[in-house]
Amino acid sequence: NAGVTQTPKFQVLKTGQSMTLQCAQDMNHNSMYWYRQDPGMGLRLIYYSASEGTTDKGEVPNGYNVSRLNKREFSLRLESAAPSQTSVYFCASSTRREGGYTFGSGTRLTVV
């Protein structure tokens, strides 16, 4: 099915471990985003990529790195996980700045 695919769906990490969240879209969208969702707060932008080869920081980038591998794929890396990074992470893509959004199904990450 066309859309945004995120892996894994669930992950438990120990403090200090690293991991990469994968995201791929097959809609030929230029823009891709990583958001985190925490209880009692709206989704917050971590990083975004307006086009292949470019990435920019969002509202809460500390502790994360990203890679726009090609037009389809945008990965999020936690180099040294901390309990404060326990959250649900969503990848999204859109056609252009004013375009509609498509979200992935989310990754529920717990750091212990």
Added chain:
Amino acid sequence: KNEVEQSPQNLTAQEGEFITINCSYSVGISALHWLQQHPGGGIVSLFMLSSGKKKHGRLIATINIQEKHSSLHITASHPRDSAVYICAVRDSGGGADGLTFGKGTHLIIQP
């Protein structure tokens, strides 16, 4: 940075009732999105608005750009409409791309 406020935060209603969820924002936008999230589930885009009104089935979304306000209406509500409804805006100025989100309205429709 835009501030997005939704009301009510929680809403419980009986099946068949007409539902209204409100969203206000603080600065000019290029687009407003209404999203739906079921418990433990992903996020689905319902509407993207820049002016006027849109309708899809039993859902209606309106926006008043001058008053910086949008509403989402559900007619003939059904238990399957139970979900969190999220308003999100895209700023019209420069700066970081991406959406600014409200905290969501948790809707429960009882049979």
